[in-house]
Amino acid sequence: MNIEFYDTTLRDGTQAENFNLSVDDKIKITKQLDKLGMDFIEGGWPGSNPQSVEYFEKMKGVELNHAHLSAFGATRHFQNPADKDPNLQALLAAETPAITIFGKSWDIHVHDALRIELADNLLIIEDSLAFLRPHVKHLIYDAEHFFDGFKNNREYCLATLGQAIKGGAETLALCDTNGGTLPHEIPPIIERVKQFLEEQGSTARIGIHPHNDSETAVANALLGVSLGCTQVQGTINGYGERCGNGNLTSIIPAVICKMGHEAEVGKHIDKLYSTSRLINELANLPHNRYQPYVGESAFAHKGGIHVSAVQRNPMTYEHIVPEKVGNIRRILISDQAGKSNVMHKAVKYGLNLKADDPAMAKIVHELKELENQGFQYEGAEASFELLMRRAMGIKTRFFTLEGFRVMNNKYRMDAASLTEATIRLSVDGQEEHTASLGDGPVNALDKSMRKALIRFYPRLAEMELIDYKVRVLSGQYGTGAKVRVLVDSRDAETQWSTVGVSFNIIEASWQALEDAVNYKLMKDTQEKE
Structure with a gap:
């Protein structure tokens, strides 16, 4: 099954606390996501702020090799005809090959947020999509609060999807906007959606857009794919409002390497690590070293027994080959380390050190003494290399x-x-x-x-x-x-x-x-x- 990956780091991701990007930063990230093989890149909401308008204007002069740039917005205001609605006009002015609009799936939001009747909401969903359809290559409908809406009023929630289909949406993204849905709740809901689409005679793709407020966004996305969702929406490193979005740096390798699905990003998955770090650097945020797949500690080995086993067969303590996602294996030096760790470092540093070399015992002894004083070399490998060279009698002091x-x-x-x-x-x-x-x-x-x-x-x-x-x-x-x-x-x-x-x-x-x-x-x- 071919999976589409839809990145919303530049829009949903920037809603995260302390996550800020300039227009130039966004363009750099867009180019990198295109190199990664992302199918859709959501650039922002052109009707919401001047920065988004500037971004889309500059992107008109940027050629992407694979990705489809998408502008994001809402269904028309109930008081405005579709052709007079400023939000829809701003979406068209962005001149992107894809447009994504969201609408209300949860009857509570229709009454309390929009303050209109349920039938009126159905009307504006169809009107908005039908107005945009002739002007855009790809039209995606984000069903906001879909899972909460389904649990509260399933027939109305499904009816909103029916209106989106009538309006011409090619993909229906089911959004867990509050992030409160647990994995066991996902299967019966998606199965009912699939049944509904069959009843409608629709060939629309089903997408999933999970948030992480219950720490289940990645699990929900993977479960959605296993149930037939062919588009996954998320962000790099899981950035997003509150607790974040589905983390694409975890979802992508799981879908490609473990579930065996095909995607354009699978051809360039070795760029995943560098993409993750680029976005952190441009946002001026620290790297999460414990992040699966792309964290510095994802393939780091500390205990001597682990190190010895990994050197014989990496599969003993690694679930995938780190280079697959652009990461590397790291052997850490600590007071738990034995000769295996030190020998691994010696090879890495190009040092001719044998297991029975008197310098080996000296290195291990000095390492334990220094770490007892508070030194740690897991994040300071240059200092450890100097320590090893001094113990071996190699010049390391130049003044x-x-x-x-x-x-x-x-x-x-x-x-x-x-x-x-x-x-x-x-x-x-x-x-x-x-x-x-x-x-x-x-x-x-x-x-x-x-x-x-x-x-x-x-x-x-x-x-x-x-x-x-x-x-x-x-x-x-x-x-x-x-x-x-x-x-x-x-x-x-x-x-x-x-x-x-x-x-x-x-x-x-x-x-x-x-x-x-x-x-x-x-x-x-x-x-x-």
Whole structure:
């Protein structure tokens, strides 16, 4: 069975709290969703705000290879004839190959939201679709609150679908708008809808549009597909109002890889991971590392027994091949790790380390000691690689710290603090003594260190710090607690993470910064060799 995937990240997804996109961001996402093989991309509601109008205007100059761009709107206002309704006119002005409109399926909404009679609602559903039908290639009807409406008044709910069919809708998307429907309620409702369509002699496709307020949106979508729904509507990463929408990054691989259905997106499913991350980056939201399929932890292995088994046969602890969705397998280093984990890392880093090498015992011992102090290397692999290389006697330090001082001065309460860092370090016996001002102590220390090293290592100019995180490890000690600092850095080719731990936040930051710079210099040295 061929499944259509309909993405509404740009409309329904942007209703999520703290999820905001510019017009340019939306166009970038549209292009990426097209590369992924999405069948329909809902760009927004052109009659609702100027940004949506601008998006659709700019999209007229953008050619999509596969996806059909869809404008979204509501049935006409009861007081307006269809050809005079501003909302319907705005949909046509968007000039998209597809239009999706929603109408009321639940009699409570007809009475309390629209404040019209039930028969009047049936009329505006048919009128709206019939007006749009001659002007658009694909016409989709979203039956809002369908499952709640069915449970409250099934005959009327089905009648709304009948009017949509008469109006010319090619797809009827059944929406669980409140997200309260549980999986066991889905089958009898969809079976009745299929029976109704047969009675009507209709060939309209059935779609499903689940929300996640009961944490069942993905399950409901998959159940809908198993019952014959041939269109799934959802969002990348499950973004949406309240608790979100059906998460397409979980639904797509399940439908393609596990249920065996065909879809255009199945040809490009290896772009799923990068698509997920792109949308998070453009929305300036953190990646959910625990997300199935596309999370950083989705194929991460920590326990030594697990690692050993996965190295022999990945199927022992992985339900699909991670590369299938563009993800990778990760072997984590922790105090639970045995030699299997360390050996896996040695291969990854290109290190000639044998299981009986004395350095192996040294690495495992040092790892356990450091993690007992609060270090963690699961999110700081660059620091762990340096640890391994030091234990093996490979050069990992390209400069020696002689000392540093950080001063933070607050001269006036209505002015920003003045932060200065002074550092003394040496490279091959040559001492450098520099000072720099910065936006806070860590920035000042980072700038001062680079200033001291740049004449020895010019390529440090291309390195930048992109993220800085601090976590308190022992809250019972209040402001005297130990902290762990994670620093993310990158250059033109690579991104890496380092860690530091201390009771002093500046000291912990220095440790992470020192590892970050040494890792960069180590990489550059390897390239020369």
